[in-house]
Amino acid sequence: IVFLTFVFIGANAQQSLKLWYKKPAGIWNDALPVGNGRLGAMVFGKTGSEIIQLNEESLWAGNQTNDNNPQALAHIKEIQQLLLNGKNNEAHELATKYLLATPPNFRSYQTLGNLHLDFANTTDVKDYQRSLDLETAIAGVNYNSNGLNYKREIFASAPDNAIVVHITADKPKSLNFKVSLAREQDAAVNAVSDNTLLLSGQIMDLPSDDEGKGGMDMKFNAIVKVISNSGKTEAANNGIMITDASEVTILITAATDYNLNKLNFDRAIDSKKTCEDIIAKASAYKYETLVQRHLNDYKPIFNRVKLDLGGDDLSNLSTDVRMDNVRKGTVDKQLTSLYFQYGRYLLMGSSRFPGVLPANLQGVWNDLYQAPWKSDYHTNINIQMNYWPADVANLSETMIPFANFVDQNRVPGRVAASETYGAKGWTIHHATDIFGKTGIQSGIHWGTSPLASVWLCLNLWDHYRFTADMDYLRDKAYPVMKEAAEFVQSFLIKDKNGYLVTAPSMSPENTFILPNGQQDQITYAPTIDIELIQSLYDACLKAGKLLNDDPEFLRGLSQTLTKLPPIQISKRTGTIQEWIEDYEEAEPGHRHISHLLGLYPAEVINPSKPELFEAAKKTLERRLANGGGHTGWSRAWIINFYARLLDGEKAWQNVQALLQKSTLNNLLDNHPPFQIDGNFGGTAGIAEMLVQSQNDYIELLPAIPAAWSNGEVSGLLARGGFEIKMKWEAGKLINAEILSKKGNDCKIKYGNTTISLKTKANQTYQLNKKLKL
Numbered sequence: 001i002v003f004l005t006f007v008f009i010g011a012n013a014q015q016s017l018k019l020w021y022k023k024p025a026g027i028w029n030d031a032l033p034v035g036n037g038r039l040g041a042m043v044f045g046k047t048g049s050e051i052i053q054l055n056e057e058s059l060w061a062g063n064q065t066n067d068n069n070p071q072a073l074a075h076i077k078e079i080q081q082l083l084l085n086g087k088n089n090e091a092h093e094l095a096t097k098y099l100l101a102t103p104p105n106f107r108s109y110q111t112l113g114n115l116h117l118d119f120a121n122t123t124d125v126k127d128y129q130r131s132l133d134l135e136t137a138i139a140g141v142n143y144n145s146n147g148l149n150y151k152r153e154i155f156a157s158a159p160d161n162a163i164v165v166h167i168t169a170d171k172p173k174s175l176n177f178k179v180s181l182a183r184e185q186d187a188a189v190n191a192v193s194d195n196t197l198l199l200s201g202q203i204m205d206l207p208s209d210d211e212g213k214g215g216m217d218m219k220f221n222a223i224v225k226v227i228s229n230s231g232k233t234e235a236a237n238n239g240i241m242i243t244d245a246s247e248v249t250i251l252i253t254a255a256t257d258y259n260l261n262k263l264n265f266d267r268a269i270d271s272k273k274t275c276e277d278i279i280a281k282a283s284a285y286k287y288e289t290l291v292q293r294h295l296n297d298y299k300p301i302f303n304r305v306k307l308d309l310g311g312d313d314l315s316n317l318s319t320d321v322r323m324d325n326v327r328k329g330t331v332d333k334q335l336t337s338l339y340f341q342y343g344r345y346l347l348m349g350s351s352r353f354p355g356v357l358p359a360n361l362q363g364v365w366n367d368l369y370q371a372p373w374k375s376d377y378h379t380n381i382n383i384q385m386n387y388w389p390a391d392v393a394n395l396s397e398t399m400i401p402f403a404n405f406v407d408q409n410r411v412p413g414r415v416a417a418s419e420t421y422g423a424k425g426w427t428i429h430h431a432t433d434i435f436g437k438t439g440i441q442s443g444i445h446w447g448t449s450p451l452a453s454v455w456l457c458l459n460l461w462d463h464y465r466f467t468a469d470m471d472y473l474r475d476k477a478y479p480v481m482k483e484a485a486e487f488v489q490s491f492l493i494k495d496k497n498g499y500l501v502t503a504p505s506m507s508p509e510n511t512f513i514l515p516n517g518q519q520d521q522i523t524y525a526p527t528i529d530i531e532l533i534q535s536l537y538d539a540c541l542k543a544g545k546l547l548n549d550d551p552e553f554l555r556g557l558s559q560t561l562t563k564l565p566p567i568q569i570s571k572r573t574g575t576i577q578e579w580i581e582d583y584e585e586a587e588p589g590h591r592h593i594s595h596l597l598g599l600y601p602a603e604v605i606n607p608s609k610p611e612l613f614e615a616a617k618k619t620l621e622r623r624l625a626n627g628g629g630h631t632g633w634s635r636a637w638i639i640n641f642y643a644r645l646l647d648g649e650k651a652w653q654n655v656q657a658l659l660q661k662s663t664l665n666n667l668l669d670n671h672p673p674f675q676i677d678g679n680f681g682g683t684a685g686i687a688e689m690l691v692q693s694q695n696d697y698i699e700l701l702p703a704i705p706a707a708w709s710n711g712e713v714s715g716l717l718a719r720g721g722f723e724i725k726m727k728w729e730a731g732k733l734i735n736a737e738i739l740s741k742k743g744n745d746c747k748i749k750y751g752n753t754t755i756s757l758k759t760k761a762n763q764t765y766q767l768n769k770k771l772k773l
């Protein structure tokens with residue numbers, strides 16, 4: 001074995017990682033996102049009247065309310081009994097009365113507002129281009145107007161916690177424009193000096209609103225500071241007028257009085273001061289330094305992973321033209337690797353320090369006051385999918401806001417467990433906000449997913465498996481996982497066959513047809529719950545053993561595992577049975593494919609169980625034959641399923657379908673409307689085709705299609721603390737190296753060859769000889 005250092009020599013010259021367009025964005029869905037994990041901005045790239053729409057991750061309407069139905073405990077047993085006796089509709093009716101959250105809806109994540117840059121007399125525009133370069137995370141707008149070349153650069157700086165806009169023209173003293181900030185509700189903007197705008201606001205809790213206490217909710221502020229080394233800046237009508245400037249830098253930041261540790265707003269926090277401190281620090285740097293600090297922060301993280309899938313360099317075509325071609329059937333492999341890297345870029349932009357909150361349904365980007373699904377945290381697939389690429393795509397630090405958020409939600413989750421089910425531990429249902437909502441929200445037919453907490457724990461466990469970070473496991477993940485298992489242990493009831501089952505529950509948002517023709521969603525022991533419990537308990541047993549924890553408790557988990565209903569194969573269709581009974585499906589092409597959670601992201605369905613593995617294939621074929629995969633996230637999930645089924649051709653078909661049918665021209669995922677989980681699920685799916693490590697071996701190139709004949713990838717992570725680098729030609733691996741970060745032993749599989757490796761920490765191992773490449 002020879003020791004090596006990592007060098008990535010792309011088969012082709014380094015491919016362009018730039019999105020670009022020849023026209024400004026006409027609508028928000030065409031604008032380009034920048035984000036620093038806390039602040040987000042969507043750049044329209046308009047010439048005369050530029051719009052930069054702004055977000056701050058914690059700017060939410062609503063407040064902290066115990067939304068658990070106070071009548072639940074008195075009625076839960078009756079509802080459970082009705083379900084065990086097949087009286088689903090009756091149970092549903094009672095559940096609507098006694099289990100549905102009170103209030104049943106919470107409010108929305110909101111836009112901060114829009115920054116406007118108004119350049120008078122912008123006529124005769126030519127040579128226009130707007131772009132987003134993923135290598136630098138800088139958006140650009142360039143054009144010529146009236147013979148002058150204008151250049152704008154926009155980025156979200158994490159180190160300086162601000163959005164930075166820089167404007168120049170190629171003739172000194174020729175910049176004349178107005179800067180203004182606008183928000184439609186709950187705020188006022190004032191020019192507090194000749195170069196500074198202050199937005200001050202507080203969300204009104206309207207009595208008519210669901211959480212109507214009529215109080216005053218989240219306080220928030222934003223500051224816009226205009227810095228120009230020439231010309232004049234002057235306050236004018238609550239805006240700033242810039243005249244005769246050669247170069248202008250605009251710093252924008254925002255803050256609220258939200259405190260994650262309280263899952264609530266905290267009046268001890270002075271959001272205006274927060275903004276002032278940030279702006280004071282950032283304005284001490286000249287623009288070039290701000291850029292350098294940003295690049296020094298961003299590049300080392302982004303550059304950890306390089307992917308080259310071969311294919312022609314079509315970057316001379318604008319991204320919207322390439323997307324149109326792909327929709328018409330063109331194969332554009334470089335666009336696929338651009339899409340992969342874009343997912344990484346978006347996760348960095350919506351889930352890392354200085355942010356404290358995880359990426360929501362739209363990451364951090366939202367231009368509305370009432371967003372679709374409130375741009376919230378749906379916990380019955382969506383937020384979990386957001387974090388599927390985090391570790392495999394070498395962005396482990398993006399998991400921190402997720403882990404902290406889940407940890408904090410244990411507090412209200414314990415209340416939900418005891419007040420709704422009389423159970424220990426913690427739980428949460430299918431959707432929450434930033435104020436700790438844990439009740440069954442939106443409707444019994446949407447929200448009756450009492451094991452959403454368990455699913456969240458699978459992401460926490462996987463983060464440990466990738467990083468092999470024992471401190472994180474001991475202090476962060478295991479306590480949360482253990483308490484979720486404690487909930488399950490005290491929530492399970494016995495059914496007529498003596499099995500331990502969850503009730504009430506559902507296969508997320510899907511409807512079955514009862515033998516009497518009635519339809520319903522709620523039932524007991526849907527297959528997803530069995531797979532979730534098997535996965536969590538397996539994780540707790542492994543973690544508990546590693547941490548030498550509580551053998552009594554662990555024994556209880558092992559016993560329960562023997563009493564769960566089996567995962568069944570439908571006698572009607574040969575597919576994995578979605579429910580405890582072999583019910584007909586009301587919607588065979590349903591977007592949720594929850595009964596395959598055991599295939600991905602979990603691995604209780606795997607090649608060592610050939611019957612279930614085959615049934616999983618049939619399940620997907622049946623879903624797709626009936627129009628399945630019709631939302632961006634659902635299609636993204638299917639890519640991961642086919643990667644786990646080791647079917648590279650089908651996985652690739654679905655990658656292309658994701659781009660063709662569910663991706664906007666700015667490469668954001670389209671549910672429709674814009675929903676970011678598909679971006680993250682798609683990125684994770686492409687990685688899953690290249691390397692897998694969920695079983696007790698690392699598999700190289702498990703599911704690549706013939707179309708990816710030549711390629712190269714470096715920086716993908718594998719469980720056990722490993723980093724992989726590979727090169728392949730004519731579909732065959734020709735070079736493979738592994739960096740051991742933690743010095744763990746591992747098994748590596750390529751094709752029919754499996755090798756074992758004893759490693760030392762921080763050593764890289766060349767595998768070509770051992771794998772007989």
Ligand SMILES: C[C@@H]1O[C@@H](O)[C@@H](O)[C@H](O)[C@@H]1O
Nearest residue numbers: 361373378382509591631
């Ligand atoms: C945010 C929403 O989450 C679940 O309810 C999904 O079923 C929907 O398709 C949507 O993605």
